[in-house]
Amino acid sequence: MEEGKGVKSPRKTPGWNRKHGEESGQNEACYVSYKRFRRWIHFPRSGTEAPAVSTPLTTGRRQRERSFELDTVCQRLELDSPPAHHEAARGGLQGALQGYYLHNTPHHPPLQTCLDNTGGRLVPQGDLYTSKHVTYHQGQGTTCATKCPTTDADVRRCSxxxxxxxxxxxxxxxxxxxxxxxxxxxxxxxxxxxxxxxxxxxxxxxxxxxxxxxxxxxxxxxxxxxxxxxxxxxxxxxxxxxxxxxxxxxxxxxxxxxxxxxxxxxxxxxxxxxxxxxxxxxxxxxxxxxxxxxxxxxxxxxxxxxxxxxxxxxxxxxxxxxxxxxxxxxxxxxxxxxxxxxxxxxxxxxxxxxxxxxxxxxxxxxxxxxxxxxxxxxxxxxxxxxxxxxxxxxxxxxxxxxxxxxxxxxxxxxxxxxxxxxxxxxxxxxxxxxxxxxxxxxxxxxxxxxxxxxxxxxxxxxxxxxxxxxxxxxxxxxxxxx
The missing domain is CATH 2.130.10.10 (YVTN repeat-like/Quinoprotein amine dehydrogenase)
Structure with missing residues (x-):
């Protein structure tokens, strides 16, 4: 996540960064509304399913903390690319992440984000930029989505x-x-x-x-x-x-x-x-x-x-x-x-x-x-x-x-x-x-x-x-x- 007007409190709305803060991690492209982001993601609404990533939890000590983290994620995921660059995502959160595309300049380094596979929460692991080229691997209780190495140098760096x-x-x-x-x-x-x-x-x-x-x-x-x-x-x-x-x-x-x-x-x-x-x-x-x-x-x-x-x-x-x-x-x-x-x-x-x-x-x-x-x-x-x-x-x-x-x-x-x-x-x-x-x-x-x-x-x-x-x-x- 980039610096600046990050998270003030759980009561802040996802669009707060866009209005007041310049360092929310989307300072190289244009903004896309949070409502549009929610329409791109389709979650099953079964009562047994975990809450959607944009659904805050409001009761209990741990749930209050979890609600804060979810609001943080929603603020960071104001996607920057024009709608034409995005693909409709179906099949849950993983499919939605694979559909994201952000225009990266040559200055952008390999970026990371992680999905906590318990409770349906998205745990911030740095910038929440994601690319079309995403690979998933299982490890230590989390599923990590990282930018795929595109060159031999990237492959060597990962090892x-x-x-x-x-x-x-x-x-x-x-x-x-x-x-x-x-x-x-x-x-x-x-x-x-x-x-x-x-x-x-x-x-x-x-x-x-x-x-x-x-x-x-x-x-x-x-x-x-x-x-x-x-x-x-x-x-x-x-x-x-x-x-x-x-x-x-x-x-x-x-x-x-x-x-x-x-x-x-x-x-x-x-x-x-x-x-x-x-x-x-x-x-x-x-x-x-x-x-x-x-x-x-x-x-x-x-x-x-x-x-x-x-x-x-x-x-x-x-x-x-x-x-x-x-x-x-x-x-x-x-x-x-x-x-x-x-x-x-x-x-x-x-x-x-x-x-x-x-x-x-x-x-x-x-x-x-x-x-x-x-x-x-x-x-x-x-x-x-x-x-x-x-x-x-x-x-x-x-x-x-x-x-x-x-x-x-x-x-x-x-x-x-x-x-x-x-x-x-x-x-x-x-x-x-x-x-x-x-x-x-x-x-x-x-x-x-x-x-x-x-x-x-x-x-x-x-x-x-x-x-x-x-x-x-x-x-x-x-x-x-x-």
């Missing part, structure tokens, strides 16, 4: 192991691409946060339902972590975050589960209180873990306590980014509605009466976000495809102090502390990584790194900030030398 070296460039004193590695099954989903590097140089990257560990110093694959299946079904990872000491990794899933892992022993040490929806972002404050969901709930968790939920906050919009400031005094939450909220460190008390200290607004979702390590009151945010603005905010006054128009979708953002620069990952038109110099009165690009053929969804840096790691929708992981 590669994670972090297989695809290309190695000679290191240059001027910086640039150092190495290109494989990241098969990386979900093309703007709202995920699935790449992080620990203080020890251990890279964690979620590929579908697995988290792969890679040592950036030895450049060796260390192993993988598998979140516990729910009801026998594996669940895709939507967010992850290393603890400050690099010993523990927290993993959030699309089904709302939050798990704490001992990485050295590769053991799941605790299952923390879960959300009712996708865990969009995670952030540590010393021994305290904060998690945010796309239903707008923030949980503050102390894994050492018998009852780990020690505080909470509620906002109306879905949370797509969450980060504690370097001094652990402030928590920033970015929403799908373009609101950037700053919360104080007092996490206790009633959840519904707690208010943010400051609220700032930008035209698109606040997914690309990061506190400046050496100017603690300042935070950077990146705008989406119809915005494309890089902004530096003063969180005390709530004002934008610097900005620069990138003419590009900003998908990810990281500060390189020891290099005193800001790094952004972009989507269309060039899928580049850009390094920025920021002073008190200026924000300007220093260099532009190109090589990805899909939008740069995630960024991380090694502990000494000499290298940047990027994971993109082209299912490649790149190392860039700064």
């Amino acid at each position: 590669l192991q994670p972090f297989t070296v695809l290309d190695k460039a000679p290191e240059s004193p001027h910086g640039g691409s150092v190495m290109k590695l494989a990241a098969p099954s990386l979900l093309n989903d703007y709202y995920t946060n699935v790449l992080d590097c620990s203080c020890n140089g251990m890279v964690a990257l979620a590929l579908g339902s697995s988290v792969v560990l890679w040592n950036s110093e030895t450049r060796a694959l260390v192993g993988s972590l598998e979140p516990r299946p729910q009801a026998g079904r594996h669940q895709s990872v939507s967010s992850l975050c290393w603890s400050r000491d690099g010993r523990a990794l927290c993993i959030g899933t699309r089904r709302g589960e939050v798990e704490l892992w001992d990485v050295e022993n590769k053991q799941n040490v605790r299952r923390l209180p879960s959300h009712l929806s996708v865990v969009g972002a995670l952030s540590w404050q010393q021994q305290l873990l904060s998690s945010g969901s796309v239903l707008g709930r923030i949980h503050h968790l102390d894994p050492r306590a018998p009852a780990p939920l020690v505080g909470a906050a509620v906002q109306e919009e879905g949370i797509c980014s969450l980060q504690w400031s370097p001094g652990d005094d402030w928590l920033a939450s970015g929403s799908t509605d373009g609101l950037l909220r700053i919360w104080d460190r007092d996490i206790a008390g009633p959840t519904r009466t707690k208010q943010p200290v400051t609220t700032m607004k930008q035209p698109s979702a606040v997914k690309a976000m990061g506190w400046c390590p050496w100017q603690e009151k300042n935070i950077a945010t990146g705008g989406g495809w119809k915005d494309g603005e890089l902004r530096i905010w003063d969180t005390q006054s709530g004002t934008c102090v610097n900005s620069a128009n990138t003419n590009s979708q900003i998908c990810s953002l990281r500060w390189a502390e020891k290099k005193k620069c800001l790094v952004t990952g972009h989507g269309l038109p060039h899928h580049q990584v850009t390094c920025w110099s920021w002073g008190s009165a200026s924000l300007h690009p220093v260099c532009q790194l190109t090589g990805h053929s899909g939008r740069v969804l995630h960024l991380a840096s090694n502990p000494d900030s000499t290298q940047i790691y990027s994971a993109a929708a082209d299912q490649c992981f790149r190392i860039w030398d700064l």
Whole structure:
């Protein structure tokens, strides 16, 4: 799913994205109404059949969550192609998916979506773009629909192991691409946060339902972590975050589960209180873990306590980014509605009466976000495809102090502390990584790194900030030398 005005609440109608939000995943073509989409799909109406994908469920705790997911799907499936490009679909959901056709530009990477074969639900697994050329295979309790490989290179890519070296460039004193590695099954989903590097140089990257560990110093694959299946079904990872000491990794899933892992022993040490929806972002404050969901709930968790939920906050919009400031005094939450909220460190008390200290607004979702390590009151945010603005905010006054128009979708953002620069990952038109110099009165690009053929969804840096790691929708992981 692309970024922007994603999901605000279950009560929003499927056409909401089209009217208000630019980043709903259909920004390269024209819109087709949801009513027309429903006419293309024919479902049996037997009382024993599972509910149709566009039929929200309204009762019970799990059904309320399921209703939210279904509304999300309906919003994402506003198809873009002219009616002539679509074939009438009969024979249930699988036949309908085979009938979809979207016009893809050469910039589009292979795309994925998955069908949960229990309950008749469509589970979002990245962009819900589908093509005429669809193949189905059974695995791990889900039926996956992926774009068929059309070239020998695509076939080889599908069979590669994670972090297989695809290309190695000679290191240059001027910086640039150092190495290109494989990241098969990386979900093309703007709202995920699935790449992080620990203080020890251990890279964690979620590929579908697995988290792969890679040592950036030895450049060796260390192993993988598998979140516990729910009801026998594996669940895709939507967010992850290393603890400050690099010993523990927290993993959030699309089904709302939050798990704490001992990485050295590769053991799941605790299952923390879960959300009712996708865990969009995670952030540590010393021994305290904060998690945010796309239903707008923030949980503050102390894994050492018998009852780990020690505080909470509620906002109306879905949370797509969450980060504690370097001094652990402030928590920033970015929403799908373009609101950037700053919360104080007092996490206790009633959840519904707690208010943010400051609220700032930008035209698109606040997914690309990061506190400046050496100017603690300042935070950077990146705008989406119809915005494309890089902004530096003063969180005390709530004002934008610097900005620069990138003419590009900003998908990810990281500060390189020891290099005193800001790094952004972009989507269309060039899928580049850009390094920025920021002073008190200026924000300007220093260099532009190109090589990805899909939008740069995630960024991380090694502990000494000499290298940047990027994971993109082209299912490649790149190392860039700064």
